[in-house]
Amino acid sequence: MDELLTILISRINYWVYIILMMVGMYGIIIKKNLMKKIIGMSILQTSVILFYVSIGAKKNATIPIIEHGHDTGHAAVQATHYINPLPHVLMLTAIVVAVATLGVALALAIKIYKQYNTLEEDELIEILKEKEF
Amino acid sequence: MIWQLDLIILMIVIVLGIGALTVKDLLSAAVLFGAYSFMMCLLWAIMGAVDVAFTEASVGAGVSTVLFVAAVFRTSRRTKD
Numbered sequence: 001m002d003e004l005l006t007i008l009i010s011r012i013n014y015w016v017y018i019i020l021m022m023v024g025m026y027g028i029i030i031k032k033n034l035m036k037k038i039i040g041m042s043i044l045q046t047s048v049i050l051f052y053v054s055i056g057a058k059k060n061a062t063i064p065i066i067e068h069g070h071d072t073g074h075a076a077v078q079a080t081h082y083i084n085p086l087p088h089v090l091m092l093t094a095i096v097v098a099v100a101t102l103g104v105a106l107a108l109a110i111k112i113y114k115q116y117n118t119l120e121e122d123e124l125i126e127i128l129k130e131k132e133f
Numbered sequence: 134m135i136w137q138l139d140l141i142i143l144m145i146v147i148v149l150g151i152g153a154l155t156v157k158d159l160l161s162a163a164v165l166f167g168a169y170s171f172m173m174c175l176l177w178a179i180m181g182a183v184d185v186a187f188t189e190a191s192v193g194a195g196v197s198t199v200l201f202v203a204a205v206f207r208t209s210r211r212t213k214d
Contacts, residue, residue: 009136013180016143020150027154033212035159035205039166042197043150046173053182057134063181083181095188102197106204113208120213 013054020047032121034109038102045098049091056084064088139179146172159205159212167198 008015024047027040064085066077113119116127149172153165170193178186 012136012140012143016147019147023147023150023154030214031154032214033159035201035208036154036162036212036214039153039162039201042166043153043169046170046193049185050173050176053177053180053185056182057180059134061181063183088182088185091182091185092188095185095192099192099197099200103200106200110204110207119208 013050013057017047017051017054020044020050023047034112034119034121037121038105038109041105042098042102045094045101049094049098052087052091052094056087058083134179134181139176142172142176142179146176157212157214159208159210160202162212163198163201163205166201167194170194170197 020043024040024042024044027043028037031037031040058080061081061083064082066082109119112124116124118124118127146169149165149169153162153169156162156165170189174186174189174194177183177189
């Protein structure tokens with residue numbers, strides 16, 4: 001029991017990552033409103049970013065900036081003293097891409113609202129079916 | 134990484150994420166999503182990813198909340214679920 005608790009606490013970031021990903025999936029699939037779907041998509045994206053940043057975290061390590069690193073001649077550093085910065089750099093790109101997709105999705109939602117005067121998915125499907133016949 | 138702070142903020146993040154999806158008003162959902170993004174930014178500052186925290190605070194919590202509020206005012210606040 002004690003070991004299980006230790007494992008649960010030491011991996012708590014990954015558990016929260018799984019929960020947030022499920023919440024985002026639920027928002028995308030179950031919710032009928034287009035805005036709610038977009039919010040679910042954003043939560044899904046941030047959960048993946050949380051996973052990647054958690055990979056790079058280390059115990060007893062500091063942020064990856066070398067103090068007095070420039071022009072001292074001591075270029076070699078101990079890698080265990082610094083958090084791994086590679087996932088951070090990857091996720092910097094992911095955040096910018098997330099905002100770009102959010103902007104496009106909201107622009108499409110506004111366009112749909114202007115055309116059909118609703119944001120609910122079931123009402124939209126009804127209107128499109130009526131148009132077909 | 135301070136694990137007590139980490140635990141508290143993770144709980145707040147889950148509550149805000151679920152709240153943003155379940156609230157019946159789209160403007161409230163946008164504001165709750167902004168708070169969610171800001172809590173994520175705090176989480177990354179705790180985990181030592183300061184550059185990601187900067188970008189999230191400006192782009193995630195700032196710009197996307199503005200985009201959401203603008204989109205809600207151009208459409209409707211009403212939602213069925």
